[in-house]
Amino acid sequence: MEDITKVIIPAAGNGTRFLPYTKAIPKEMLPLLDKPALQTIIEEGIASAIKNYIIVTSRDKSSIENHFDAHPALEAFLKEHNKESLVECIDRILKTTEFTYVRQQEALGLGHAIWLARHCIQKEYFGVMLPDDIIVSKQPALEQLMRIAYQERASVIAIQEIPLECAPSYGIISVKKQITTHLFQVGSVIEKPSQKNAPSNLAIIGRYVLSHKIFNSLDYIRNYSVDEIQLTDAISHMLHNNEKVFAYKVQGIRYDIGTPTGWVKAIISLALQHPHYQGSIRRYINELNTVESHLYNTSKNIEHSI
Numbered sequence: 001m002e003d004i005t006k007v008i009i010p011a012a013g014n015g016t017r018f019l020p021y022t023k024a025i026p027k028e029m030l031p032l033l034d035k036p037a038l039q040t041i042i043e044e045g046i047a048s049a050i051k052n053y054i055i056v057t058s059r060d061k062s063s064i065e066n067h068f069d070a071h072p073a074l075e076a077f078l079k080e081h082n083k084e085s086l087v088e089c090i091d092r093i094l095k096t097t098e099f100t101y102v103r104q105q106e107a108l109g110l111g112h113a114i115w116l117a118r119h120c121i122q123k124e125y126f127g128v129m130l131p132d133d134i135i136v137s138k139q140p141a142l143e144q145l146m147r148i149a150y151q152e153r154a155s156v157i158a159i160q161e162i163p164l165e166c167a168p169s170y171g172i173i174s175v176k177k178q179i180t181t182h183l184f185q186v187g188s189v190i191e192k193p194s195q196k197n198a199p200s201n202l203a204i205i206g207r208y209v210l211s212h213k214i215f216n217s218l219d220y221i222r223n224y225s226v227d228e229i230q231l232t233d234a235i236s237h238m239l240h241n242n243e244k245v246f247a248y249k250v251q252g253i254r255y256d257i258g259t260p261t262g263w264v265k266a267i268i269s270l271a272l273q274h275p276h277y278q279g280s281i282r283r284y285i286n287e288l289n290t291v292e293s294h295l296y297n298t299s300k301n302i303e304h305s306i
Contacts (some may be wrong), residue, residue, distance in 0.1 A: 172202065
């Protein structure tokens with residue numbers, strides 16, 4: 001198998017759960033501490049040795065392209081004021097990666113978004129990273145899947161154990177064979193089953209390494225789809241055509257930032273893990289139910305250290 005060097009990032013959704021914020025700003029540009037969520041995803045890809053990013057966007061998402069682009073005027077201003085470090089992380093991304101943007105004109109599902117990027121993929125394996133899922137781990141989540149893909153020479157999807165009552169919100173796999181504690185050969189995939197009909201508690205989350213053969217399956221699904229084109233349906237089609245697909249329990253902490261509540265939880269958790277922010281945020285949380293809280297001492301709302 002050749003090296004995996006490309007990732008498709010679907011970023012064309014409307015972000016309706018975050019309206020009215022997302023009326024003007026893409027959901028993928030929601031801030032996680034000091035950077036947009038999408039940048040966090042890109043940095044995971046870079047840590048996994050990915051160099052080429054195909055981002056599927058839609059109307060009014062030019063801020064994504066602008067963010068991952070040079071800004072000579074800003075760079076000159078920062079250099080003049082000895083503040084170049086403020087954009088060093090973006091400079092590193094621009095020097096080590098290439099971006100291609102594909103427009104999805106109509107919201108026809110995750111499978112359709114992946115299909116639109118087919119001309120960027122040759123006969124090779126590639127990654128898919130969903131910006132709603134932030135995964136913090138010692139070894140990048142995508143790299144974990146890539147290791148399995150090289151090992152098994154097959155497609156790999158990331159999974160997580162969930163409470164069965166959450167099954168109607170996920171694609172759920174059935175297990176054909178358990179290889180190790182964390183690795184499974186997939187028997188079938190069911191999109192958002194009822195709790196009663198879920199074949200397991202192993203849910204698909206937003207990281208994939210897929211064979212280029214997924215595009216043949218997406219073509220087939222497109223011929224029969226009457227609504228959105230689901231990626232899980234295409235994976236099922238691959239399975240029915242004797243393509244092996246594996247599922248791996250990614251090691252790390254996953255944050256679902258697809259809802260405002262999940263986003264806030266992610267920010268708090270990431271802040272508590274960040275050396276610059278953790279002290280101040282931990283003090284704030286510890287004081288919430290005490291007389292030292294900002295609710296009783298309004299001067300606590302004024303802090304100039306961060």
